[in-house]
Amino acid sequence: MKILDGKLAAEAIKEELKLQVAERVAEGKKVPHLAAILVGNNGASATYVAAKVKACEQTGFISTLVRLESSVTQHKLLETIQSLNEDPDVDGILVQLPLPAHISEQDVIDAIDPQKDVDGFHPVNVGKMVQGAESFVPATPLGIMLLLSFYKIDTSGLDAVVIGRSNIVGRPMSVLLSANTQPGNCTVTICHSKTKALAEHCKKADLIVAALGQPLFLTADMVKEGAIVIDVGITRVEDATKKNGFKLLGDVDYAGVAPKCSWITPVPGGVGPMTIAALMKNTFLACSRK
Ligand code: NDP
Numbered sequence: 001m002k003i004l005d006g007k008l009a010a011e012a013i014k015e016e017l018k019l020q021v022a023e024r025v026a027e028g029k030k031v032p033h034l035a036a037i038l039v040g041n042n043g044a045s046a047t048y049v050a051a052k053v054k055a056c057e058q059t060g061f062i063s064t065l066v067r068l069e070s071s072v073t074q075h076k077l078l079e080t081i082q083s084l085n086e087d088p089d090v091d092g093i094l095v096q097l098p099l100p101a102h103i104s105e106q107d108v109i110d111a112i113d114p115q116k117d118v119d120g121f122h123p124v125n126v127g128k129m130v131q132g133a134e135s136f137v138p139a140t141p142l143g144i145m146l147l148l149s150f151y152k153i154d155t156s157g158l159d160a161v162v163i164g165r166s167n168i169v170g171r172p173m174s175v176l177l178s179a180n181t182q183p184g185n186c187t188v189t190i191c192h193s194k195t196k197a198l199a200e201h202c203k204k205a206d207l208i209v210a211a212l213g214q215p216l217f218l219t220a221d222m223v224k225e226g227a228i229v230i231d232v233g234i235t236r237v238e239d240a241t242k243k244n245g246f247k248l249l250g251d252v253d254y255a256g257v258a259p260k261c262s263w264i265t266p267v268p269g270g271v272g273p274m275t276i277a278a279l280m281k282n283t284f285l286a287c288s289r290k
Helices: 006-026 043-059 074-086 105-111 123-131 139-150 170-178 198-204 254-260 271-288
Strands: 033-039 062-068 092-095 159-163 187-191 207-210 228-231 235-238 246-249
Touching: 006 043, 006 139, 006 271, 033 043, 033 074, 033 271, 043 062, 043 271, 062 074, 074 092, 074 105, 092 271, 123 170, 139 170, 139 271, 159 170, 159 198, 170 187, 170 207, 187 198, 228 254
Parallel strands: 033 062, 033 092, 159 187, 159 207, 207 228
Antiparallel strands: 235 246
16 A cells, blocks of 8 residues: 655645746746635635645745635625736735635635636636636535646546536546546546435445535445545544544545555645645746736
């Protein structure tokens, strides 16, 4: 069993971006600028945004963090997005999800200029991604593709199972894995909460992406010998022995599954850092396209 080390791969990507930013500076070109909007005080969201801002600092990007109260109106949030859309210095905009219940996530996603939509959630970018055209690809599935590339894993012809069909992870992941690319060229089955005999699908799979948000869901009896397993799940579970009061659990029962795998991602240190590295790549792309 070998580990797909997302921390290592993400550091390599960020180092490369740092050099590319330095080159841009030397050529008198603008530095990439990411604007993040955080609504409310959700602890996990604040942690993710802080990690994105830190990654900007590491790579030499400019970052702007806009914090809004959880009571902010949708109108005010859309106005904030519009002003960032119109700001020529801002290259990428992300709105950290989830949003409070009184705000429509779809309206917010639709309001972001597709040229600055570095999360790749805007329908224009989703459509282009499905067609295989150049677009911003959602950061988590893109990060997984970059991780497979980093470890030079040949996925061509593999039977893949993606568990979860969200617009953020599962669905775009299934599109990318089935694309005529390397990595890609998999035969993909997408499973969800209504799937019958999910374990049977998994048992046949050469590659499994678990993105359902159910801690330790994928167990050893569901995985065939030699499979590649990618664990996207991150769930905070109370743990009094930890300083911050919780531990992070993935969707894979790592202890049981890992010995059967050819490759596996750990949690933490797998998909999480790759998501951030992919966001940085998208932001650099947004800047360099100008
Ligand atoms: P969603 O809740 O939006 O989607 C979960 C999906 O899993 C749904 O399609 C749902 O099916 C399916 N599902 C839920 N329970 C089961 C089950 N028992 N059996 C089969 N399918 C099931 O989650 P996200 O896609 O946003 O995130 C998934 C996980 O990934 C979460 O733990 C999240 O925290 C993590 N995540 C991690 C990131 C990272 O950087 N590492 C980034 C983004 C997310 P249905 O559609 O039928 O309801």
